[in-house]
Amino acid sequence: MxxxxxxxxxxxxxxxxxxxxxxxxxxxxxxxxxxxxxxxxxxxxxxxxxxxxxxxxxxxxxxxxxxxxxxxxxxxxxxxxxxxxxxxxxxxxxxxxxxxxxxxxxxxxxxxxxxxxxxxxxxxxxxxxxxxxxxxxxxxxxxxxxxxxxxxxxxxxxxxxxxxxxxxxxxxxxxxxxxxxxxxxxxxxxxxxxxxxxxxxxxxxxxxxxxxxxxxxxxxxxxxxxxxxxxxxxxxxxxxxxxxxxxxxxxxxxxxxRGLEQNFKRHQVLGRAVREAVKALGVTKLLADERWASDTVTPIIPPENVNPDELRKYIRTKFGVVLAGGQGVLKGKIFRVGHVGYVEPTDILVAISAIEIALENMGYKGLKGKGTQVAEEIFAEYYKN
Amino acid sequence: MxxxxxxxxxxxxxxxxxxxxxxxxxxxxxxxxxxxxxxxxxxxxxxxxxxxxxxxxxxxxxxxxxxxxxxxxxxxxxxxxxxxxxxxxxxxxxxxxxxxxxxxxxxxxxxxxxxxxxxxxxxxxxxxxxxxxxxxxxxxxxxxxxxxxxxxxxxxxxxxxxxxxxxxxxxxxxxxxxxxxxxxxxxxxxxxxxxxxxxxxxxxxxxxxxxxxxxxxxxxxxxxxxxxxxxxxxxxxxxxxxxxxxxxxxxxxxxxxRGLEQNFKRHQVLGRAVREAVKALGVTKLLADERWASDTVTPIIPPENVNPDELRKYIRTKFGVVLAGGQGVLKGKIFRVGHVGYVEPTDILVAISAIEIALENMGYKGLKGKGTQVAEEIFAEYYKN
Missing domain, CATH: 3.40.640.10 (Type I PLP-dependent aspartate aminotransferase-like (Major domain))
Structure with a gap:
């Protein structure tokens, strides 16, 4: 387990x-x-x-x-x-x-x-x-x-x-x-x-x-x-x-x-890390226009030929990382990473690694560490303060 | 405490x-x-x-x-x-x-x-x-x-x-x-x-x-x-x-x-014990007509000159026994013993003793053990099976 x-x-x-x-x-x-x-x-x-x-x-x-x-x-x-x-x-x-x-x-x-x-x-x-x-x-x-x-x-x-x-x-x-x-x-x-x-x-x-x-x-x-x-x-x-x-x-x-402003700041950092990682992977895309991008949840369009619900199942079974599926018209088309509440950078690093490993094992090569690297850069900056 | x-x-x-x-x-x-x-x-x-x-x-x-x-x-x-x-x-x-x-x-x-x-x-x-x-x-x-x-x-x-x-x-x-x-x-x-x-x-x-x-x-x-x-x-x-x-x-x-029928039986016994104890005390009265008496809660009319909410406060403070007050038109006129759910005969014995001691200390003499005795008789019978 x-x-x-x-x-x-x-x-x-x-x-x-x-x-x-x-x-x-x-x-x-x-x-x-x-x-x-x-x-x-x-x-x-x-x-x-x-x-x-x-x-x-x-x-x-x-x-x-x-x-x-x-x-x-x-x-x-x-x-x-x-x-x-x-x-x-x-x-x-x-x-x-x-x-x-x-x-x-x-x-x-x-x-x-x-x-x-x-x-x-x-x-x-x-x-x-x-x-x-x-x-x-x-x-x-x-x-x-x-x-x-x-x-x-x-x-x-x-x-x-x-x-x-x-x-x-x-x-x-x-x-x-x-x-x-x-x-x-x-x-x-x-x-x-x-x-x-x-x-x-x-x-x-x-x-x-x-x-x-x-x-x-x-x-x-x-x-x-x-x-x-x-x-x-x-x-x-x-x-x-x-x-x-x-x-x-x-x-x-x-x-x-902890401080409400500190809470807002943490969510900003978590959201940005997930979005930058998604972009860095190249094969995954953001659903939301960045002008309105949420700091509590990131919907992700998977690579073509990858069923987001199969991807989620793999990630849940191997890593215990529970991600959300699409709702309404987006059902079966996207998966969503929630980063709200009692969530730390460490949780996000685990999620990004899990996504990378899963996509690698589904045939998308050269992804290992790619998203993690940019997320780490963002978190390194965050931890300086 | x-x-x-x-x-x-x-x-x-x-x-x-x-x-x-x-x-x-x-x-x-x-x-x-x-x-x-x-x-x-x-x-x-x-x-x-x-x-x-x-x-x-x-x-x-x-x-x-x-x-x-x-x-x-x-x-x-x-x-x-x-x-x-x-x-x-x-x-x-x-x-x-x-x-x-x-x-x-x-x-x-x-x-x-x-x-x-x-x-x-x-x-x-x-x-x-x-x-x-x-x-x-x-x-x-x-x-x-x-x-x-x-x-x-x-x-x-x-x-x-x-x-x-x-x-x-x-x-x-x-x-x-x-x-x-x-x-x-x-x-x-x-x-x-x-x-x-x-x-x-x-x-x-x-x-x-x-x-x-x-x-x-x-x-x-x-x-x-x-x-x-x-x-x-x-x-x-x-x-x-x-x-x-x-x-x-x-x-x-x-x-x-435990068995649903066993649960019904326990509530019957708890209800009867409380009612018989109230009657045995003499100075307290049952509000509900016994034809319809509930096995999950017993509303009690206190002795004249006893404020039921003060009685409840005394009992809560000294014994940790939390009883309910009256609702609606019965507010300030009665107190209620709940005997529903995870409640055992031992809890009821504690409640009856607490009521007896409280009323004794409020000037109603000769009550000690009176209600407890009839409750124990009922419980003794119950535990034979």
Missing amino acids: PKNYLLIPGPTPVPQDVLLEMAREMVNHRGSEFANVLKTSTELLKKVFKTQNDVLILTASGTGGMEAAVVNFFSQGDPVLVGVCGVFGERFAKICKAYGLNVKTIDCEPGKGVEPEILEKALKENPDVKGVFLTHNETSTGVTNDLKTLAPIVKQNPERLLVVDAVSSLGAIDLPTDDLKVDVVVTASQKALETPPGLAMVSVSELAWKYNEKANLPRFYFDLKQAKKFLEEGATPFTPAVSVVFALRKALENILN | PKNYLLIPGPTPVPQDVLLEMAREMVNHRGSEFANVLKTSTELLKKVFKTQNDVLILTASGTGGMEAAVVNFFSQGDPVLVGVCGVFGERFAKICKAYGLNVKTIDCEPGKGVEPEILEKALKENPDVKGVFLTHNETSTGVTNDLKTLAPIVKQNPERLLVVDAVSSLGAIDLPTDDLKVDVVVTASQKALETPPGLAMVSVSELAWKYNEKANLPRFYFDLKQAKKFLEEGATPFTPAVSVVFALRKALENILN
Whole structure:
């Protein structure tokens, strides 16, 4: 049995001290011990969200958080605009449609992000749009939207709601929620937050709470107003995933002790190392346009005649390196290296070596050490500081 | 620091071998290892549900499962009947109302269950009712509805949907889903299933799937048809609480190895011991009518002049025994002993002693050993076999 290197864009590896929190004795979810953990976790989350807004923790996957971001702020028939750069942008559009919103989309080619000009044009053509939904980091195509440019365009109308899916970025890629006036940010426990899956988190601005007062979409489990009311007492409306909240507190302490900026820096270096290695190999190609290249996941087009899923199986079996396949229209066409959360340069070196050896043994000669060399150069520079 | 005796009706204590499953290394939720765990857990759940129907696992609390049981099978304006014996029956009614169903309720006095005659009359007066919602075990009042009598009344019209909240009973109190033709049963991980919170489970009959085809309520995260489709591939539509699924498999193996009937028997004995002890003390009273007394939780009316929350605090501080307070209209009026899941006679003996000592020290004399004695008699009998 090879050792386990979980290099997918989530769930991500969990540090041992966080895993051990999961094995704690169960406690009363209405008692003071849990109240303390919930309150502390919420305060630490605010630092990672870079917000003074309310942050609410839900027991659900990230998609549950996305649904909460729809049903709490909108009404049937509301016109909304969704940026679709892959499967997760599409998911936001699907949730909006399921709840009867009037959905327009900006559809990006696979590997490209939302162009500021196109967003601006779409909003001019649809001035009645009440909310704009953007994916910060689209894992299916390895694209990071440039929120620092896009958010101010949405906020040219300050009454328009900006909702951001930051499930696979928050904590790894800078998202200054308050500076950018993002009204609703959604994330989840199992990506950059280095915690097992089970929790979604949603930040809610004052403007979003105003929308909430008028919103008529049906909601019960994901009712954020209830969540806010209970949080004031250090509780949740319904039994939360207690163990995951304990783990989350520990993981957030780790991340903030290390420093959020240091976390962003590490992800930049990991992303760059993977991309440069892919280019150095020559036979593999990057799917994402480098203008939008993600620092948490790199989708890779394999050499012609190589089935990416067979390549992944070989790498998983021989080296214990678990990579992700393609999603949606990219299924069977690409493989993806996740480098988010509790991932170190050493993990990436292992992954690059595994890819090199696998391709060598599949007939692509002269690759040994090629990608590793450029990755090492990048890491050597990183470790100088 | 006293040892910890978590005797609330959920989350319940978790055995150490189950806790340690929570601390496992994270795995790919789309890989074969997780597929096996999900499939095995689902098969084991079917045994506990006593059903051949589909059983689907959702990442949510029990309330999320209740919402799934509403939004997947009904349409706006559908007339439904809800049996309300406390906070959780009320919750079903609230969810139905939030989604625009036409809700009628049968309201029980606190401590009483649904009378078969009243159910029969309500259905005769409302023959168009499409679905009946019943709470199997109402934790707020310690009432177990007699489904063996009530289910056939609902099923006098075989096309009527019967939806049962078994969150705090399944695995502890017998619920023969298929024999009783219950269409939808909801439970959660953190009660009798001896697993940390984070998962809800819903069983779905063929009739319920027929309803699903016509149901027009909006849904995305809780879409059970999607969950069924993904389960065929050993997966879930969205990232599940992976660690809790691992824990669930272990806990279900434990329960089924021990024997489901043995589990029911143990809960009967625990429930009877607590009730007889309460009666033996004389100064404490049972809230629930004994005809409906629950084997998973016992709500207790304290002696006059004793604040139940102060009593609980004393007991928690001195003995580490964590009891629950009252909910809803019973807040501040009762305290509740949970005896569900990983709870043994020894735990109950500790709880009864703690109550006796606390009341003695609050001025009620002559209680020492009184409740313990009758509990020991019941347990002595139990251990003969």
